[in-house]
Amino acid sequence: MYELASDERTARLKGRTSPMRDLQESEIVERFLRQADDDSFNAVFRVFSPQLVAFFRRRGFENGNAEDLAQEVMLTVYRKAGQVRDHKLFRAWLFTVARNTACRQFAQRTREVPILDVTDIIDFLPAPNRNPVGPASEFNEWMKFLDAPEREAMTLRFVEDWEYHEIAAVQSIPVGTAKWRVFNSKKKLAAHLSPVCDLNRRAA
Numbered sequence: 001m002y003e004l005a006s007d008e009r010t011a012r013l014k015g016r017t018s019p020m021r022d023l024q025e026s027e028i029v030e031r032f033l034r035q036a037d038d039d040s041f042n043a044v045f046r047v048f049s050p051q052l053v054a055f056f057r058r059r060g061f062e063n064g065n066a067e068d069l070a071q072e073v074m075l076t077v078y079r080k081a082g083q084v085r086d087h088k089l090f091r092a093w094l095f096t097v098a099r100n101t102a103c104r105q106f107a108q109r110t111r112e113v114p115i116l117d118v119t120d121i122i123d124f125l126p127a128p129n130r131n132p133v134g135p136a137s138e139f140n141e142w143m144k145f146l147d148a149p150e151r152e153a154m155t156l157r158f159v160e161d162w163e164y165h166e167i168a169a170v171q172s173i174p175v176g177t178a179k180w181r182v183f184n185s186k187k188k189l190a191a192h193l194s195p196v197c198d199l200n201r202r203a204a
Contacts, residue, residue, distance in 0.1 A: 029090045033081060045074055045183075048094060055098050061105070064163050069105060071183045073098050078187055142189055150185040157182050 028047055032040040049070050056066035076097050084093050139159065143151045149171060156162040156170070168178040 025091075030087055033084065033087050033090065036078075036081065041078055044077065045180075048077075049074055052094075052098055055095065056102060059102050061102075065105075067164065067179060069098075069101055071179070071186065073101055074183065075186055075190060076101075079190060145189055146185050150181060150188070153178060153181045154185050 025047055028040075028043045032044045052070035052073050053063075053066045056069045057063065061069060073094070077094060081090070084090050143154065146154065153167055153171065156167045157164075162170075164178045164182075165175050167182075168175040171178065171181075173181070
C-alpha cells in the first residue's frame with residue numbers, strides 16, 4: 001500500500017487544501033480512472049502538474065527541469081494509471097512515482113553521464129532497432145510523427161535547450177501552451193512507440 005507523500009501530509013495538516021478542493025480533485029481523478037480519454041486526462045493534468053512542479057522545486061530542481069520531470073510523471077500517469085486498483089490511492093501512487101523520478105534524476109546527476117535530454121522518449125525504443133547513426137538521427141525519425149509546431153517546440157526544448165518562455169515567445173503562444181505542446185508531443189510519440197516495445201518484449 002502506498003503511503004501519502006510527506007509533502008502532501010504536511011499540506012493537509014497545515015490546512016492548505018480545503019474539503020471542497022479535495023472533493024473536486026477526487027471527482028476529477030475518479031472520472032479519469034473510470035474513463036481515460038483526452039478530456040479526463042487534461043483535467044487531471046491541470047490539477048496535478050502544478051503540484052508536481054512544486055514537489056520537484058522543493059527538492060532543489062531548477063524550474064525548467066522541475067517542469068520536465070512533472071511532465072515525465074504525468075506521462076507515466078497517462079500510460080499506467082490503470083494499475084491503480086484502489087482509486088483512493090491515486091494521489092499516493094502519483095507522488096510515489098514522483099519520488100522515484102526524483103531519485104533517478106539525482107542518481108543520474110551523480111554519475112554525470114552526458115546524454116541527450118530525451119530519455120523519457122528513448123525508453124519507448126527497443127535496443128535492437130536503434131539507429132546506428134546516433135541519437136540525433138533517432139530524434140529526427142521521431143519528429144516525423146509530429147506536426148510542424150510540435151517538431152519546432154521539441155527541437156527547441158531538447159536539442160537547443162531553450163526554456164519554455166523562450167519557446168512561447170518564438171512561437172507566439174502563451175507559456176502554458178508551450179508546455180502543453182511539448183507534453184502532448186511526448187504523449188503522441190508514446191502512442192506510436194509503445195507498441196514497438198511491447199512486440200520487442202514478447203520476442204525476448
